[in-house]
Amino acid sequence: MNPAQEPATILLQQGLALQKSGQLQAAEQAYAASIAQAPHNPLALHLLGTAVGQQGRWMEAIGWLQKSLRLHPADPKAWNNLATAFLDSGQCQRAKEAAERALALAPEYPAAQLSWASACYGLKQFADGLRVARTLVVHPGLSRLAWLCVWRCAGALCDWSAQQEAAAHLQQCLDQGDMLLPAFDALAFADDPALHRRTAQFLADKLAATRAVPPRLLPVPSPSQPPGSGRIKLAYLSADFHDHATAYLMAELFERHDKGRFETVAISFGPDSESPMRKRLHRAFDQFWDVRDCTPAQVAERMVQAGIDIAVDLKGHTRDSRPAILLRKPAPIIVNYLGYPGTMGSPVFDYLVGDSIVTPAEHAPLYDEQLVQLPHSYQVNDTQRPLAVTASSRADEGLPAQGVVFAAFNNVYKVTRPFFQAWMRLLQAVPGSVLWLISDDPEVQANLRREAVRSGVEPMRLVFAKGVPLAQHLARHVHADMLLDNLPVNAHTTTSDALWAGVPVVTCMGQAFAGRVAASLLHAVGLPELVTHSLADYEALALRLATQPAELQRLRSHLQAARATAPLFDTVRFTRYLETAYLCMHQRRLQGLSPAGFAVPDVIGAPVKALHSTPTSFQISQS
Structure with a gap:
């Protein structure tokens, strides 16, 4: 063995042992030290990429894996791990291409086949994904994830026989305590709020553990602190500030916020566009942050430095979400609203905004957040949603001239x-x-x-x-x-x-x-x-x-x-209801009170009503 390589090899072996035991930060440090000793070792670069990827730093992972592959392009495992990093970062086309490179080197490589099938699902190539995933369900090491891919693709194709077969296998895993079902998928898997909570808790715990970053618990202000001398800094986090259902519902709300009381910030980690909706949203906010290329830690730090008072997550556990940002507790109050119809599964989230129907008081034990009930409905609407002046004809739509x-x-x-x-x-x-x-x-x-x-x-x-x-x-x-x-x-x-x-x-x-x-x-x-x-x-x-x-x-x-x-x-009135909820959350915090569930009354200016064990109604200062 080359003496110059020996320390690097020892560090590499140490890193591998640490990674296998789940000590990801320590493993990352060992791999980095090994690379410092031997900068051109493709295995060290490869393993460093996997370690940072497991911590949710997918763009860094992609960079290290690509460096490894430039040195050793004939490594199918590295190509498959690159595919995994692309999948985790939402780059499904690149994931599919990387999986194909792995399969060109090792055609019978099951893990790469599953990566390819998963990429097909993300690209809405459901038939291809289903075809390949079904061949992998007999593989002992991949069976459970293959059945998940089958269930997803079959559901998207309305192939209910295949989906039912897959659901039986997934249920068996769940019954054995294997929480392989992602929280968003659980919503369609069963009308079971307890299951939804368990899957969300598992995901939140996994994210917190693999990121290895303790939540930044901000100090609670003294109860003697005055109700505020400036505007409340209100941040909305989403990947959907463009032509998306969330934007179609919320655009007018952002425009109608009381800018005398609230300074609004959009924190966007989704695609940019030149669409009229994107431009409208830019105008609606006081600040618009494009953080697509930032890590969760960087976004959280910026929020802390900006003094965000209330952070509202509009994505939850849906596709392209970044819950790792808010799991760092970068604001004193964290709110789950609209994008994900269920609990986030973490006490880091203080409140969930619902109403008496979607989140009745008796369902409170099914949520890790405190429930906030808005009057009428939790869902905001945009009264500027356009209707085309002329509609297509029934014939244009392929509909019969008559009939229901x-x-x-x-x-x-x-x-x-x-x-x-x-x-x-x-x-x-x-x-x-x-x-x-x-x-x-x-x-x-x-x-x-x-x-x-x-x-x-x-x-x-x-x-x-x-x-x-x-x-x-x-x-x-x-x-x-x-x-x-x-x-x-x-x-x-x-x-x-x-x-x-x-x-x-x-x-x-x-x-x-x-x-x-x-x-x-x-x-x-x-x-x-x-x-x-x-x-x-x-x-x-x-x-x-x-x-x-x-x-x-x-x-x-x-x-x-x-x-x-x-x-x-009535978007104007809805905005006042939601602002009443935000004011109540903020003033409870200023008074040194823990988050507690409440219902916003229909009458604007009336005190909110406590839910559950909160002792009394809570009057909001109008000053």
Whole structure:
């Protein structure tokens, strides 16, 4: 052995032992010291990349792995670890290409095959992902993750037989305490808020452990501190400050914040664009931070230096989220709102904003945050959402000239076999009716039409719409007689879109937040009678409406009037409600009080009402 290499080799072996034992920071230090001794050792560069990647520093991981591969491009493991880093950072096309490089060197490399299948899922190439993932379920070391990939791809394709088979294997893992199901996937896996909490807690604990960064617990101000001499610094964190459902709902809220009381900051870690929505959002905030290229630690440090008082997470555990930023507690108050319908699973998050329907007081034990209930509904809406001046014709949309149109505009991964079968029974019961869905995936269309045939329904009675800009999509709702919702994940923005466009929505309310959203929105628009509590009642209500055109017209007329009168579409008033909640959170903190659940009253300026064990109502200072 070359004497100059010996210390580097010892350090490399030490780092590997530390990494295997989960001591990632110490392993990183050992690898870095080894590289300092032998800068051109591809294995050391490779292992350093994996260690920093496990700590969530994916861009650094990519850099180290690429350096390793420049020195040793024939290493399939390094190519696969690069694919993993690309997947973790949301770069699915590059992940697929890196996995293909690994497979070119080792065609039967199962881990690279799974990386390739996972990248296909992220790229919406679901059929390819499903095909490869199914071959890996027999591999002992990859079976559980392969079944997860099968479940995801099959659900996206509405291949319910494959999804049901995968779900049985995943349930077996869960029953054995293996929390392999990501928190976001758990929402669609089962209408089970306890499961949703367990998966969120597991993910939050894993993130906190692998980042190896203790939360920055900021000091609580003395109760004698005055209620504030300046504006409250309010930050919203999201990857969706562009043409996205979250922006479509929230843009007007950002514009209508009381800038005399709140200094608003957008913290954006998503894509930039030159779209009108992106420009509108830039104008709405006092500050707009583009932090795409920053690490979670860097973003958290900047928030601390800026003196952010309240940080609102609009992503939660959804795709492209960065919970590691807020797990560092970079602001005294951390709020979970809108983007993720469930608990974040960590006490670092102080509050979750909901309402009496999506987060009833008796569900408080299912959340790690303190519950805040807004009046009417938790969901904000943008009254500037455009409707196209002219809508497409029924013929343009492939719809028949006459007959009832049942719309089911949810993302198809939300569609489940029991609800689809109910829809088929409705088509059988209402002659000439059609089911109108949104998907341009030929395999989805083929799978759903096969399911229709199994139910005795002519397959061409399923009509598939294409994706179009929001204004055109809202305008084409004129052809829908009603929107049919589903469980375990309701239509969220899709329900608001339909109600805004004047289309009644029939929903079945579930147990978890994600399955109660449409009920909240229907109550806030004055149509609680469209909320059912069983599949049989849901089907019966939809059938009754489909056969009573006068009742459907009454509902449409109600919704047309509601655009100007319903609480759901009163964005100015909603903004004041949410600001009341923020003020209560802030003033509790200034008074030295711990976070506690409360309900914001309908009357602006009235004291908030305590939830659970909070001793009294809490009057907000209007000074």
